[in-house]
Amino acid sequence: MDIRLVEAHESQSGVICTLLQEYLRQLSAFTEMRTDEHGSFPYPYLNLYWKESGRIPYLVEVDGSTAGFALIREVIDECTSPHMSIAEFYIVPSYQRKGIGKKVFSLIIGLHQVNWQLSVYRNNQTGLLFWRDVLEEYAPGTLEEDESGDRISFSFKALL
Numbered sequence: 001m002d003i004r005l006v007e008a009h010e011s012q013s014g015v016i017c018t019l020l021q022e023y024l025r026q027l028s029a030f031t032e033m034r035t036d037e038h039g040s041f042p043y044p045y046l047n048l049y050w051k052e053s054g055r056i057p058y059l060v061e062v063d064g065s066t067a068g069f070a071l072i073r074e075v076i077d078e079c080t081s082p083h084m085s086i087a088e089f090y091i092v093p094s095y096q097r098k099g100i101g102k103k104v105f106s107l108i109i110g111l112h113q114v115n116w117q118l119s120v121y122r123n124n125q126t127g128l129l130f131w132r133d134v135l136e137e138y139a140p141g142t143l144e145e146d147e148s149g150d151r152i153s154f155s156f157k158a159l160l
Contacts, residue, residue, distance in 0.1 A: 001062060003061070005058050005107040006058065007056060007058055010050040013049075015059065015066060016046065020041075022090070028041065030121040054073055055073045056072050057069065057070075068095065068100070068101075070088070070089045071088040072112070081115060083155070084115070084117075086118040089104075113158065114158075115155070116155070116158055118153070119154070122152055135154055135156060139158055142158075143155075143156045
């Protein structure tokens with residue numbers, strides 16, 4: 001299986017938008033997220049990935065087919081130390097449970113050897129199992145969990 005992580009060009013924003021709607025539809029089972037008058041889930045940040053520095057949109061390709069996306073961003077604020085955040089991460093269901101997500105994560109952290117943060121909705125058990133498994137392998141001894149609110153946040157230094 002040929003798994004690639006490709007930085008998406010703005011001309012590919014429609015592909016990510018389509019996948020993002022699938023992803024948000026799945027996430028809506030864990031949140032109070034609502035559709036707009038067109039039946040779409042609003043996501044006001046997508047266009048910023050081609051306008052603001054520190055935001056990087058990736059497409060995931062498996063054997064030449066689009067299999068998902070990852071939206072990452074650099075976070076610099078006075079409340080936390082600088083880090084990268086996995087804002088959104090999605091693998092199309094037919095490609096899940098085949099090691100693709102784990103491989104994609106390793107490709108991402110291979111490109112960005114920094115401190116990281118991500119969060120998962122507390123009642124998204126599948127997401128929590130995935131991230132705990134991945135982070136156990138790639139962030140041993142550096143993983144911190146914060147279980148406040150409706151999400152569980154993970155902070156870590158990725159190790160390859």
